[in-house]
Amino acid sequence: MKGRVALVTGGSRGLGLLIARELAGLGARVTICARDEEELARAAALIRRDTGRPVSWEQCDLGDAQAIDALVAEVTKRHGPVEILVNNAGIITVGPVESLDVDAFRRAIETMFMAPMRLTLGVLPGMRELGDGRVINVTSIGGRIPAPHLLPYDCAKFAATGFSEGLRAELAGSGVSVTTAVPGLMRTGSHRAARFTGRRSREYAWFAAAASLPLVSMDAERAARLIVRAGIRRRPELVLTAVAKVAVRAHGLAPATTTRALSLAARLLPSAGSPAKSGEASGASEHAKGTPWTDRVAVPGERAARRWNEPGAS
Template identity: 45%
Template sequence: MVPTNAPSGRPVALVAGASRGLGLLVATELGRRGHDLAICSRDEQSLERAAAQLTAQVPGVTVLTQVCDVANQAQVATFVERTEAQLGSVEVAIHVAGIIQVGPWQATRHEHFEQAIDVMLWGPINLSLAVIPRMTQRGHGRFGVVTSIGGKISPPRLLPYSVAKYGAVGLTEGLSAELAGTGVTATTIVPGLMRTGSHTQASFFGDARRQYAWFAPAASLPLLSMDATRAASRMVDAVLAGKPIALISPLSQMASRVHGLAPEVTLRAMGLAGRFLPRGDSPEVVPGEQARSRLGSRVVNTLTTLGDRAGRRTNEHP
């Protein structure tokens, strides 16, 4: 979608990975706070659906979309250049794009790490290199990266994910220090599990059915996961305020603090939890929807009801 009324005089926010899920909610929140939007993802159809949803929910907003792989530095640079040419200077840039791979160490392969690092570490690096120099030249800007509690504590069955998120935490915290006094801020956003419907978009390996059976309910049940709309609002609050770090959920706050105070105890607890989770050595990667179909469990489907509802609202289940 090419904007027809830009520049509008409204501040411009760029959200990488905003075609569905949490990214779409973050973009919606920024639009409601008066920003025009530039959003990207790798899938053109999901971008078109997201743009239609944004314009319907946020009257008067201008939405620019572009197919862009955040792992590709040239594509990210082109996206930023096009945004500033058509909408105006980017005041806010938030990297949300991510992938979830769930499986045991025995089935983990090099490509799992490569895929995770490409999206969730090179993605923020590429966006920071494209947008922050423009912000510092103007003397103002807000940059944020959605990391994860998995970037503070490495839980079992999510090793490639955590490796990438640990890197993203280091990048954003380091940028916060580097940018002090420039008028540009960098916010490390640390959520826990959120109900976005992402369990159907995640990938599972090493007995995919059993991995899905524990992860999908954990990402859907209220005591374990947070309402994603509320999480998105807190994220935008933190980035616009220029906070260096935002621990979004009570679970992320507690886990981060416990790990800081007692790291050995935390690691032993993670090891104990890993003993109870399913194993398997098959490297076959199974998409969440297919894993759910293979599992065929009414109990698990019932436990993921809230997550499925969230997914329908956030373009995860178009």
């Protein structure tokens, strides 16, 4: 990876920051992008502190097609054609379908499907000309099995997974490989960046707990190492966490049974609440001080949030 030009979206915090750190540690010339300039500057400083290598950063709203074109042009001008693209940026809205509006789906599709598609098409000509390149698409178990109360996220990740797998088939023999990373829950502190609808405090409680429990979630540093390794080795797919592997296999063998299990899980989650609150979403900071039980269970996730630059962590 030494000297290779890498671009990591959503690289200012969480898993994206850790993937960028892995690539920088291997000698790649890394550029990270995200929407928040202050987060980007902090992330670049963290990576330089840990690896001793400088990291470039570009502020970019991936929902803007022109901004994506400008991002590819700037990275190419500064470093040369992108040789490693990691599509990692994502947004999470948590809540029952009754509390969601069309805009929640639009934002999810724009960020987690349209943006990776546009970026990939933007860097592909350079990769084809070089006869070499790696595209790593960070999708989710939610792109294989529709997790309850995450429907906009699920829809976008299903689309991203289909794009990633289809793209690998189309690029066979071109020298450009595509790796589909399918992680389950990871301890990145991502619950801090999520948006919540419906009975928002209750939604925050279950999501923060699930994203923090060691037996359910995975250490994010290990996940980043495995994802980068899979991309380097041009693996077609990587499914992360034991729970995710079991779920993917179960769904493949018995989809109807899996769907019934997901239906049961959905019934155990909070109901939508007042119809007047439908479509309203708020950030985790408004709900982060829940019950003492929630606070105790979420300790590993909170620790990860402080380490990996998640918003609102203290």
